[in-house]
Amino acid sequence: MRRATKMRETSEARRSELIVATLKSLRKHGYINSTINTISEESGLSRGLISHYFANKDDLLIVAHKYYLQNVDDFFRHVVWSTKSGHFGKLFYSVSVPFLRDTGFEQMLVHYFSAAWMLPEVLRMHRDLWGRYRTNIQHRISAAARERGLVMDTRLAAITLTQLVDGLWLGWVMEESYTQEDCRMILRKWLCEQFHEDPEMYPLTPDIDLTHFETAAPLPHIDD
Amino acid sequence: MRRATKMRETSEARRSELIVATLKSLRKHGYINSTINTISEESGLSRGLISHYFANKDDLLIVAHKYYLQNVDDFFRHVVWSTKSGHFGKLFYSVSVPFLRDTGFEQMLVHYFSAAWMLPEVLRMHRDLWGRYRTNIQHRISAAARERGLVMDTRLAAITLTQLVDGLWLGWVMEESYTQEDCRMILRKWLCEQFHEDPEMYPLTPDIDLTHFETAAPLPHIDD
């Protein structure tokens, strides 16, 4: 039994190694240029092993995407939970999440947007996560509005906010013509206008540890 | 000479056919699954002919993207020029452009966002056009603000507006959980808030012909 457990751990470790290698390869070579070869080279494991752990390449890509989204989600939770502030502050920091770190894997998401139309599972995952995020944001908007006795179309407000985040993120990745700080400033401005808050009260960077957080899907450190 | 002219016209027609077929193929099969085969099938022409008109597949993809962006740009000009209204109205309708028609090719752009990282020319074109758009929008924002004696950070405002557009567009394409009208309403709301205008004064749909406009890059009608 000890051995079986050990084996399972090893197996899981192997799976993770392959998943992380996949993300690295996607990041380095792009989507179409990521092959079984580049992935196995990145992992230091053999090509054949991939078939051992994953049904096929698509499966691996899907699982890798799930892994990446898991990390994003865990970071989101971490930021929201760690932040000591009221509804409004939590709302602000929760939408700032994409602009509070630079993992080096941001660009990769664009490839998955494209791949989503070839891999239905990826599209499903995307819509699921994005939908949950928007619902979550909409609830926070409702709470902050109720707190202030404000009336607003929370559905449209949530769409506005989440898509402003998405648009800022997309432009930041694609154009590299403005900074993450610009993004946070823009988001704070919009939120403060909506909720009649004073921007000065909310520092652009939350006072929490942004580098360490609990996640079952750690991303490798990239230094190039 | 008549003949030469005729021949050249024919040639141009063939080029266009191949370009449009490429866009159709990209739309239907996505980037990675669009091959010389799918394109030639879509066009009804032979595989070899593609090499006759384009240096290689990448060249064709780049030219096709240029063609598509040309159409988008021409539609943008059409909307802005046709609209009879002041600075503010023109600003509103110019950012509403992506939500004033549904060509069926919107999803294709996502594939090009991904392809941009493999084809530097595509990235260059993207950044060039997006940059020019944002500059254009920033000028309009300045003009509208000046008109009203308002002071604002036009750079951040332009980023906010263009990226709100991009984000709304991205979510609309990827999630299909809200409408183009939602998008226009959101944009109108943000603009009216910034410029203290009354939304009721600006109908969501401009009173112009949205289906016919001059362009050297017409898109085919899609019905599936």
Place this chain on the structure above:
Amino acid sequence: MRRATKMRETSEARRSELIVATLKSLRKHGYINSTINTISEESGLSRGLISHYFANKDDLLIVAHKYYLQNVDDFFRHVVWSTKSGHFGKLFYSVSVPFLRDTGFEQMLVHYFSAAWMLPEVLRMHRDLWGRYRTNIQHRISAAARERGLVMDTRLAAITLTQLVDGLWLGWVMEESYTQEDCRMILRKWLCEQFHEDPEMYPLTPDIDLTHFETAAPLPHIDD
């Protein structure tokens, strides 16, 4: 009738242009890299025209080879006929022929040696011309030997001489490590040894015009 004649001349001129362009292309791009395209570019005529004058590419290559061999043969005759000397002198200069000019097309022959095994007609032509040369040389050897009252195996002598020529030519083309003058010196030495002649009596270069001679297959001047 005048017109018909004119037309025919024009046709023949076109054929020649294409043939010469073929030789130029073979020289410049080598055998495998010479395509209908490179040939038509070299000739300044259209691709389609080649099919008008030649059955197919192989036909053109064969005719071009015939053309080249014709030129070589005509130069051979020119040298032999122009030289004012006895049997021995004529023999010497006739075998020196390959080393009395540098047309720039020598290397091309190597490609035809290879092509001969794919194009039976080329092999036939090669064997025919080489056979006639050797017979011719053998006759001259016989005559020179008879003149001097020498007895020798003229068959083996002819093989020796013609193949020494071929070998010198091949090495000169392939290795570029010795000169045409070396070749003529070697041939003179061998001949003088066989016929007890004094090399000093026979200058390495015959006193004739080596650049102008009658031929139906003129080669273009190469200057690169």
Place this chain on the structure above:
Amino acid sequence: MRRATKMRETSEARRSELIVATLKSLRKHGYINSTINTISEESGLSRGLISHYFANKDDLLIVAHKYYLQNVDDFFRHVVWSTKSGHFGKLFYSVSVPFLRDTGFEQMLVHYFSAAWMLPEVLRMHRDLWGRYRTNIQHRISAAARERGLVMDTRLAAITLTQLVDGLWLGWVMEESYTQEDCRMILRKWLCEQFHEDPEMYPLTPDIDLTHFETAAPLPHIDD
């Protein structure tokens, strides 16, 4: 380790199979008509495997040529080392080498002469080996001349001898109008004349085993 060694041996065996199949294909179809298809058919292995063992087709062709030249070189060494005779005898048999066996691959060399102008590495190998051969021959000529107190231009003599060999070989391959024995007789005659030796003293065929010799590059037996 046993397995690794076994695997490596297997790999090397596959490489050799592909190389030999390449030589066979070149022999049968010539240079231009030898394709990945003909080679894989000749080997009985799949097309894809070639890319597994060789960088590309050119690489395979170059390696195959190297292999063939290795065999030729090893046979040369074998003949020279096995022959029990003085400087002169060794010289005679060393130049007779091309006419002491018929592997069935002679014609193939003509294709490589042509290919050399497309594949610089092949030209380099050719010039290297031919250069070394001539130097070797020149040394033997010097030694034999010194032995007899003869004075001669050893450079020209070496060129004469090696190119007589090449020319005889070329004519033998291309024309098939004389025999290998003719060639050996011609070479013996020339050598004996130069060194005042009696041909009768040197049998045309050396008294050694011509079919078995050590080589890392064995050629297959051809029977068609």
Place this chain on the structure above:
DNA sequence: GATGAATGAGGGTTCATTCAT
């Protein structure tokens, strides 16, 4: 007679996948 648009077979190469070891 002359053109070059159009074809499609076949070229080399890549790559996900299988499978014997």
Place this chain on the structure above:
DNA sequence: AATGAATGAACCCTCATTCAT
């Protein structure tokens, strides 16, 4: 569990040839 040799389909591209103009 792990390897990498082996496969073959599909990729992009080249090219000789055909044919409408």
